[in-house]
Amino acid sequence: MDNRKKIHIKTPMGEVHVSMNDLDPNGWIDFPDLALRQYFLWIHPETGASIALIEFAQGSGIPVQHTHASNQFMYCIEGEYEYTDSKIVLRPGDFYMNPKDNPHGPTMAHKNSVLLELYDGPHYYEKPSYHTSDTMVVPTK
Ligand SMILES: [Fe+2]
Numbered sequence: 001m002d003n004r005k006k007i008h009i010k011t012p013m014g015e016v017h018v019s020m021n022d023l024d025p026n027g028w029i030d031f032p033d034l035a036l037r038q039y040f041l042w043i044h045p046e047t048g049a050s051i052a053l054i055e056f057a058q059g060s061g062i063p064v065q066h067t068h069a070s071n072q073f074m075y076c077i078e079g080e081y082e083y084t085d086s087k088i089v090l091r092p093g094d095f096y097m098n099p100k101d102n103p104h105g106p107t108m109a110h111k112n113s114v115l116l117e118l119y120d121g122p123h124y125y126e127k128p129s130y131h132t133s134d135t136m137v138v139p140t141k
Pocket of ligand 1: 067068072104
């Protein structure tokens with residue numbers, strides 16, 4: 001997939017409004033080996049900071065412990081989503097933050113879950129095992 005098509009809004013110019021009716025059904029990034037998908041609402045083209053919707057089917061999750069190259073934030077919209085190492089369970093309305101370089105995960109969606117996922121910079125130093133070149137969004141100016 002063309003990297004630009006993975007990003008709904010990629011310029012930080014002016015205000016942004018994305019209605020749920022605006023979502024492009026083909027804009028979701030499917031993770032082939034995991035029952036999850038991601039939709040980027042916005043990404044900063046230079047820093048890689050981003051905001052995305054992420055949906056996990058019940059029973060899916062990130063299979064391994066991993067770290068991020070920036071601070072990561074999650075806001076649970078629906079479902080029940082657990083960081084199984086720390087036993088933190090996110091439910092609707094819950095906020096979660098994981099600092100840059102702090103190992104976390106694996107994770108498990110105990111119910112179908114929808115989360116808003118935010119990073120304040122690039123997501124990873126190197127491509128993790130659960131990503132492919134098609135699922136990684138790398139900022140491009
Ligand atoms: Fe993570």
